[in-house]
Amino acid sequence: MNKPERLRAADFAYISIREGLSAGRWPPGSHLRETELAAELKISRTPIREALRKLASEQLVQFEPHLGARVPGWSHQDMEEIFALRVELESFAAGQAALNAKPAQVDELRSLATAIEKAAFGGDAPDNVKISELNNRFHRLIVLASGNRRLNSLVATIIDIPLVVRTFARFDKTAMARSVGHHFDLVEAIAGGNADWAVAVMRAHIHAGRQVMLGTDAGELLGRRH
Amino acid sequence: MNKPERLRAADFAYISIREGLSAGRWPPGSHLRETELAAELKISRTPIREALRKLASEQLVQFEPHLGARVPGWSHQDMEEIFALRVELESFAAGQAALNAKPAQVDELRSLATAIEKAAFGGDAPDNVKISELNNRFHRLIVLASGNRRLNSLVATIIDIPLVVRTFARFDKTAMARSVGHHFDLVEAIAGGNADWAVAVMRAHIHAGRQVMLGTDAGELLGRRH
DNA sequence: TGGTTCTATGATGTATACAACGCCACGTTC
DNA sequence: GAACGTGGCGTTGTATACATCATAGAACCA
Structure with a gap:
């Protein structure tokens, strides 16, 4: 996946992860590890964190302290x-x-x-x-x-x-x-x-x-x- | 059985900045500099950034790329x-x-x-x-x-x-x-x-x-x- | 054997160094 | 004199090292 030049890495991460969520790439309950996402998108953990927090504010992932982001299931x-x-x-x-x-x-x-x-x-x-x-x-x-x-x-x-x-x-x-x-x-x-x-x-x-x-x-x- | 529930630095920053906003501490249009806030709260920029992004998701501050957070005026x-x-x-x-x-x-x-x-x-x-x-x-x-x-x-x-x-x-x-x-x-x-x-x-x-x-x-x- | 504690491991949370970018002042050029 | 380019400076953006916490499983004791 090529990252456009003018996009911030954090925005790129946000878009990418969100697309993954829409595509149902990770089953509910999955643990989204910052390190894995960073390695995959070839950026560091910092913008990954920012993207995950933003997704959490939209309730598209769930956060628990020291446990990170999980994909919620929709009851x-x-x-x-x-x-x-x-x-x-x-x-x-x-x-x-x-x-x-x-x-x-x-x-x-x-x-x-x-x-x-x-x-x-x-x-x-x-x-x-x-x-x-x-x-x-x-x-x-x-x-x-x-x-x-x-x-x-x-x-x-x-x-x-x-x-x-x-x-x-x-x-x-x-x-x-x-x-x-x-x-x-x-x-x-x-x-x-x-x-x-x-x-x-x-x-x-x-x-x-x-x-x-x-x-x-x-x-x-x-x-x-x- | 109550856990000590230590506050994360990012949450502390969020609460502090939010209280400052509620108290009208910064006039509309003010530039909230990460470095200043970090020095004042005696934590690093990283949790400050997290707090500011969260406040931005609630529209309590406004972000522009490479320009940082500004206090919005309410028209x-x-x-x-x-x-x-x-x-x-x-x-x-x-x-x-x-x-x-x-x-x-x-x-x-x-x-x-x-x-x-x-x-x-x-x-x-x-x-x-x-x-x-x-x-x-x-x-x-x-x-x-x-x-x-x-x-x-x-x-x-x-x-x-x-x-x-x-x-x-x-x-x-x-x-x-x-x-x-x-x-x-x-x-x-x-x-x-x-x-x-x-x-x-x-x-x-x-x-x-x-x-x-x-x-x-x-x-x-x-x-x-x- | 069952339960508890301890330790290893790997994750997140934070600090800090560095890179990239915007703004502004200054200086050059026409 | 005005327009434009250019470089310094300060800020935000990103990478990375380190600290802290949670969990699994081994080790240990009753």
């Missing part, structure tokens, strides 16, 4: 918590995006939605890796278009984790079709400046994703009154 | 963004707390609310520092009682920042009285398991705080200069 409860937060934060972001998004951002959202549709239904088999990547960009762009800069760093943790767990392998054809439909609904709501619509679609969209991931069992969470 | 827009996020996240937390809080936590919330009332109206002059600290614990405990562990790390950034800016100096007697009232409303809603009520009170509570801090017009800034 059912973890995923429930993450989806609950995504429902709140991303729906808020969608509503704000409807009020604040610039035309260029709306255009980009539309083309991303189209690209996701193509990756899902254009060829013979859906390209799940590409769908994940495009979907990620779509959701991140909505957060960006919200205009709330701090929201960006908050969702950095929670948007990417379902990617790690390879969400889209679980989508069947009809679930994927509806998900694609939500994306176009979102584009239309945001383009039209209809915040309430955007909020509602995003809430529904993420609940649907949670359903595919986790099913109905143990599903009385989320503070819905009855 | 009006920053505060608007933070309050908008608090409205969403803390109201969600309150609703979840109504469903999940343990009796001991409810008791502690009640005693904190009482203590805040006493600090505000018990003596001759309100003790703003104590109020801030108790208020902080109250809000953090609600987040904790929500049962969503990830929510904790998310709000770590945004709950503490208004503390830095010394919110409560701006509360007059009637605003403080209403704020104290909100706290008891919250305790009652959570104790009764009424999530909808808890959500509504918390939303209102934070909107009220925003009003005191920022007012209705986008006029005034709250930095420390001039």
Whole structure:
């Protein structure tokens, strides 16, 4: 792996380790040893440490004093918590995006939605890796278009984790079709400046994703009154 | 059976620098030099760096490559963004707390609310520092009682920042009285398991705080200069 | 034999030396 | 005089040596 010239070693390490985590390279519970990573990336332990601490602040690895970094496993409860937060934060972001998004951002959202549709239904088999990547960009762009800069760093943790767990392998054809439909609904709501619509679609969209991931069992969470 | 729990130098540095930030020791725009901090705390630059990177991940300082850490100033827009996020996240937390809080936590919330009332109206002059600290614990405990562990790390950034800016100096007697009232409303809603009520009170509570801090017009800034 | 202590080992935590880079002042050139 | 290049200086970025801690397993004792 070649390291680009202008990148700091610590950033290079961060990107590399994060990619490894996304690719599921280390099973949950693995011990990420600084020395090993340093040898592999051909840099010293110092930037490795910095990268691991940053990943820990995003909860992508877990730290214990003198024990170092471990790859966490995602329990059912973890995923429930993450989806609950995504429902709140991303729906808020969608509503704000409807009020604040610039035309260029709306255009980009539309083309991303189209690209996701193509990756899902254009060829013979859906390209799940590409769908994940495009979907990620779509959701991140909505957060960006919200205009709330701090929201960006908050969702950095929670948007990417379902990617790690390879969400889209679980989508069947009809679930994927509806998900694609939500994306176009979102584009239309945001383009039209209809915040309430955007909020509602995003809430529904993420609940649907949670359903595919986790099913109905143990599903009385989320503070819905009855 | 309690372990001695020796503090790591990096954690010591983190706590120290964070307290300095809370105390307004460095004006916005200040350059936090690693060497200076290391000399002052009598440790080496390595744990200082770790502490600064952690503070940067919480947006309490800003980093630029090869330029180091700077103390950010809080613009009006920053505060608007933070309050908008608090409205969403803390109201969600309150609703979840109504469903999940343990009796001991409810008791502690009640005693904190009482203590805040006493600090505000018990003596001759309100003790703003104590109020801030108790208020902080109250809000953090609600987040904790929500049962969503990830929510904790998310709000770590945004709950503490208004503390830095010394919110409560701006509360007059009637605003403080209403704020104290909100706290008891919250305790009652959570104790009764009424999530909808808890959500509504918390939303209102934070909107009220925003009003005191920022007012209705986008006029005034709250930095420390001039 | 079972349990405890001790020691070896390898990890993380910290200190420090060195390299790379940005800023600024000075000087040169046009 | 202004624009631009250049070198010194101080800072951050990285490498590496050393200190400290946790754990496994041998050694030892009851």
